[in-house]
Amino acid sequence: MKQPLLLLHGALASAAQLKPLARDLGAHYAVHTFSFGGHGGQPLGAAGFSMDQLAAEVLAFLDARELAAAHVFGYSMGGYAALVAALQAPARFRSITTLGTKFDWAPETVAAETSLLDAETMRAKVPGFAAHLEQLHAPTPLPDLLAATASLLRNLGSHPRLTPENLATLPVPTQVLVGELDTTAGVDASRRFAGYLPRATFEVIQNTSHPLEKVNPDLLARRISHCIETAP
Template identity: 35%
Template structure:
């Protein structure tokens, strides 16, 4: 029986973005991916945010009867994975990439500047069309509005902080692309310092979008980390 790997997408993303990575990992793992509530065509619920997405992950573990799972969390997916690990002992290891941990009112205000549906339609219509196709039949603009509200909320009250991060006592790698313009080395290393079993991994040449990373290199690192005995 193969070990289990779960892939979690980022904000405004979907599980389809992770299918190339899923394919590379499938030789060594039983690989699962999921769409968070309101993403990838999945219906909206009464809640939208990190807690709801963490519940989506927990529901997958319950439905598939999964245990001792390894998780790759891209961007927001990494935040969800670590939040879920605070209360779910079935999570064994986590590797995050491009996850923003340094939330404050100022950083949230800066982040949401890029989340303007009108400007996106006007200046990058091809990206708007990609988002439309990714989230249909849901309205991508509604997904973006909810995401903006989530970021503002995180800015006011971050869910992960130094006090609860110390409770995540599993091996974690905090990965960051050297060319990522959305996440800083400083905020990533602060999380590494707060987590009991964590290390920082800088990926040269990686930018923030998952489509602009070397998936083969990432798959190799995930395989090595997940298969290594703790």
């Protein structure tokens, strides 16, 4: 029987972002994906979404698929959600691999991350990207999605969910990957937070920036597989 593997997408994306990776890994693992609330056609609640809600959606998905425990890969925001969920229910996670996950949220870093999260600004500066997001996430209106994302980031800035103290208690084997050129997650911050995890490995992927499509897909699949196969 194939081991279950759940793939989690990043902010402003959907499960479609992970189709190539799911295809590569599907020969060896029982691969699952889903889109978080408000993303990829999933409804956006009246209150938007929070990191706690995203983590709850991860656990709810495992429940719905009757998966007692699974290996998880999370890209960017998906990696953060996976770790928050694992802190709540570590027995549900056999291993976690994160890629490009920003760990060091603080009020001063949020401003830069949210500066483009305004629909009119985005339509003026990057109209093609704005149109892509509107199509990808319909029927969620783009202004609502961007406002909910900005709210999530501001909340992380004032109340980070991953801290040195709680990460030090996490027993799940974790692999932290970051691109050498990733200025969003940052190599130094990623290395520092990986050091808080008692069962973590850390790797810098050379000549690689933050977007998932910039990562060598074969290398990423191999790294995820290695983490799965070496987990107890």
